[in-house]
Amino acid sequence: MNILHIYNDLKKLMHEEHVFQNEPLKKYTFTKTGGHADLLVLPTSYSEVEAVYKYAKQNDLPLTILGNGSNLIIRDGGIRGIVMILTKLNQIIVDGNRIIAQSGATIIDVSRTAQAHNLTGLEFACGIPGTAGGALFMNAGAYGGEVKDVLESAIVLDEEGNLRTLSKDEFDFGYRTSAFAKKNYCVLEGTFLCETGDATSIKEKMDELTYLRESKQPLEYPSCGSVFKRPPGHFAGKLIQDSDLQGVQIGGVQVSTKHAGFMVNVDHGTASDYIELIQHVQKTVYEKFGIQLETEVKIIGEN
Structure with a gap:
């Protein structure tokens, strides 16, 4: 090459x-x-x-x-x-009750655009740090809402490089997965169908969720967000906490003392530090509870 x-x-x-x-x-x-x-x-x-x-x-x-x-x-x-x-593809358009967002727009900005136009349905996304494309790809969700609840259509590039428009019956959404992920589609655009709502109620809901996020999550440090998927019948953070892993540090990366489901870069950590700490947490939780934590964070690239 x-x-x-x-x-x-x-x-x-x-x-x-x-x-x-x-x-x-x-x-x-x-x-x-x-x-x-x-x-x-x-x-x-x-x-x-x-x-x-x-x-x-x-x-x-x-x-x-x-x-x-x-x-x-x-x-x-x-x-x-x-x-x-794809972050330079970040246009957001409002068309009646629909919000059309390019994949590089942040899902937080999509949520705020909905709020500005008194549209309800995207409040749950007001604190999710990813892009609209990433949110579609993994069916992002928080506080009881998920992308699958509001997505109407999407424009993608398929594996052959052809532009395609997908509708609701083709999304194949599951917990943190979708047809976009399973078929390796490149998401270019999503159309979200919202409902007209009360401006005060929408703002109150978003303020409440923002407060919950800021009070519980370690936003003061670099992190990859929630590291593990939620195991059936359990919460990953609680299992990690109950395994006495909060505050454990490898290299410059630490299991957050604020929220055990997060790992934060506290001192010039490396990707290897992250991966080693993830594996240590998985091993410890499995030994204590017999539960295998599955990563939500995507790990790619060369060693």
Whole structure:
């Protein structure tokens, strides 16, 4: 793989100031960890996404598509091939009771847009740190609400690089999963169907959820959000707490003393610190309770 040759090709497919070589990915992740990308592109249109996707496919190059890196750990060896980050695709449009959001818009901004237009249904998302695309991909949810409750349609790039519009019966949503994840679709846009609501009630609900989040979650440190999925009949944070793991630290990464379901980067931690701590927590919880914690955070890249 001739990196310089590919770099020059990519600069012809899109704005060259949005193409980078040997770019440190820790600049783009919430954990502030991760190695370098051979090549990084930041597309500003669906046609640029499509062009890069087809270029990678035609030249048999690895392509990794990311949002804002909120629920993600990128290993310290970085990512080979092309990394495409979609955060510049961040337009949000309101059309009656519908909110049309490009995949790079934050789901928090989508929620706030709904509030500004007295639309209800997206209050649950007011504290979820990911993008709209990431929220669709993993059926993000919080405080009793999930993306599946409000998503009406989505525009994706399928594995062949074709633009497709999917409707509700094709989403195949489950707990922290979807057809987008299962079929490896690149989400470009989602349309959320809301209902007209009372402005005061919507604001009160969002203020309440924001307070709960800020009082319970360790937002003062870099983190990857909730590390583990909720095991059936249990709460991951409670199991970790009851295993006396709160405050345990490996390298610069610590099981949060504020919320045991989070791991925070307290002192220049690395992705390897995160992964080692995750494995230690999984092993300890399994030995104590016989429950295997499954990661919600996505771990990718080279060792």
